[in-house]
Amino acid sequence: MALYVDTAALPEAEWALRLPFVSGFTCNPVLVAEALGKSEVPQNLYDAHLEQLAALAVPDDRLFVQVTSVDEAGIRAEAQRLIAALLKGGERKLEITIKIPFTEEGLAAAHALNSSKVSVAITGVFSPEQAYMAGATGVDYVIPYVSRLMPVELGPVPVVREMLEILKVQGLSCRLLAASVKSASDLCQLLLMDGVDVTVPPSLLRATFGQPALKEANTRFKDALKIH
Secondary structure, eight states: OOEEEEOOOHHHHHHHHTSTTEEEEEOOHHHHHHHHTOSOOOHHHHHHHHHHHHHHOOTTOEEEEEOOOOSHHHHHHHHHHHHHHHHGGGTSOOEEEEEEESSHHHHHHHHHHHHTTOOEEEEEEOSHHHHHHHHTTTOSEEEEBGGGOSSGGGOHHHHHHHHHHHHHHTTOOOEEEEBOOOOHHHHHHHHTSTTEEEEEOHHHHHHHHTOHHHHHHHHHHHHHTTOO
């Protein structure tokens, strides 16, 4: 199991990547636009921001970066360009996974890139049958948005469990990367599942360190050091 931080904000990424249990980060065009305070981000600015994020990572971190192209040829070309730029021609020893949205063109591009030994994740998956279709392309990761999974009446965790079972029965070796995790309760239930990695917003990690009981205990420890 690996835990990633879901952010494109440079200060938040820098903070989170210092935590020893964080294995890297995930981001997407929406997060980049939010980090830059813009409603739209031109491609050159998007690429430059991803390079700044990559510069914060340490060797062997995994970075999930999303393409903005929508057609198969464009996705394939952009993926290769991003990998070359983020690894600086091999100078950076990072693991790069290309995120591709769940579309017909995206699945075709993912299959082709996977055949070229590019690590690929299909993102924006909302139902078990979509998880199967994504996994059947041969990708390394399938990314369900946990807070918006269908059918909603089941709740997110049972749907993730069903996705896992389908992938196992069908003999597909990809991992699930649970995204859009909104609560510590969902996070803990996901951590109990074999074959699931998780990406969480920095706010969820900060809330863990800011729990009142933890603050109280640490204050008492600090006060005890003043005893002579």
